[in-house]
Amino acid sequence: MASYSISNPETNANRSHESKRKKRRKIEGENHAEAVTTEKNRWKTATEQQIYSTKLIEALRQSRRTSSSPATAVRETADRVLAAAARGKTRWSRAILTSRLRPQLGHKKVKATGGVRWKKPAEKKREPVLQRKLRVLRRLVPGCRKISFPNLLEEATDYIAALEMQIRAMATLAESLSGPSVRLGSDLS
Amino acid sequence: MSSRRSRSRPSGEVSRITEDQIADLVSKLQQLIPELRSRRSDKVSASTVLQETCNYIKNLHREVDDLSDRLSELLASTDTDSAQAAIIRSLLM
Numbered sequence A: 001m002a003s004y005s006i007s008n009p010e011t012n013a014n015r016s017h018e019s020k021r022k023k024r025r026k027i028e029g030e031n032h033a034e035a036v037t038t039e040k041n042r043w044k045t046a047t048e049q050q051i052y053s054t055k056l057i058e059a060l061r062q063s064r065r066t067s068s069s070p071a072t073a074v075r076e077t078a079d080r081v082l083a084a085a086a087r088g089k090t091r092w093s094r095a096i097l098t099s100r101l102r103p104q105l106g107h108k109k110v111k112a113t114g115g116v117r118w119k120k121p122a123e124k125k126r127e128p129v130l131q132r133k134l135r136v137l138r139r140l141v142p143g144c145r146k147i148s149f150p151n152l153l154e155e156a157t158d159y160i161a162a163l164e165m166q167i168r169a170m171a172t173l174a175e176s177l178s179g180p181s182v183r184l185g186s187d188l189s
Numbered sequence B: 001m002s003s004r005r006s007r008s009r010p011s012g013e014v015s016r017i018t019e020d021q022i023a024d025l026v027s028k029l030q031q032l033i034p035e036l037r038s039r040r041s042d043k044v045s046a047s048t049v050l051q052e053t054c055n056y057i058k059n060l061h062r063e064v065d066d067l068s069d070r071l072s073e074l075l076a077s078t079d080t081d082s083a084q085a086a087i088i089r090s091l092l093m
Helices: A010-043 A046-062 A070-085 A091-099 A105-114 A129-140 A149-178 A183-188 B004-008 B009-015 B017-034 B045-079 B081-092
Strands: none
Touching: A046 A070, A046 A149, A046 B081, A070 A091, A070 B045, A091 A149, A129 A149, A129 B045, A149 B017, A149 B045, A149 B081, B017 B045, B045 B081
């Protein structure tokens, strides 16, 4: 019993080609606007939080023994799973995932020389206040040191929403782990 | 050839951002920060919004660190069965 998709290969190929082209154009047009709004709302859904909690527990169980302290291991795992949940659409998530591959020597160097080159604010202000705050923001959101101001705000928006979800998921998890576990059996029966 | 020049140079334009653009993005950001959501947008300067955003992100980072601390302790002390029960419970919440 051949399936219907095989019966007319030529017409099917043409039709799918046409529809694919139309769909692609439509998607590209709508995608950008929709992507921004759905991305923002995505971090607020309960489903996303549940998916994150599950993946986090799995990752934590697999990486029980690590070289660094257990708290940093948990933090790094949580960040990594969060970045993976973003599905590569945002810069901060890609930066988190790639930063695991290289040691953080460069980061420390920036911090060390920052104190030496710091200009006293009492002198002529080379850098306007707004620029200075922007620089702090750039440091806080991973991977956003050189992008434009509008993109930075978009990344920060998504990053904040994602962090809030991460906190909700981890808090819920911590609550469940610290509560008594014996009662669950009696509730289900 | 000269008609092609109607498109301005992309690299030069990026650095010059209009005031309107800034105001628009800043007001969007203001809606996200719990501190600033109740304040009227014309009373809150861009500088304040940026400052509060930085503070807020730092607070969120700190909360994640605290939760990581707590989770690491809890995971070390619980056995597999309790952990699995906890997962189920947290998913049902």
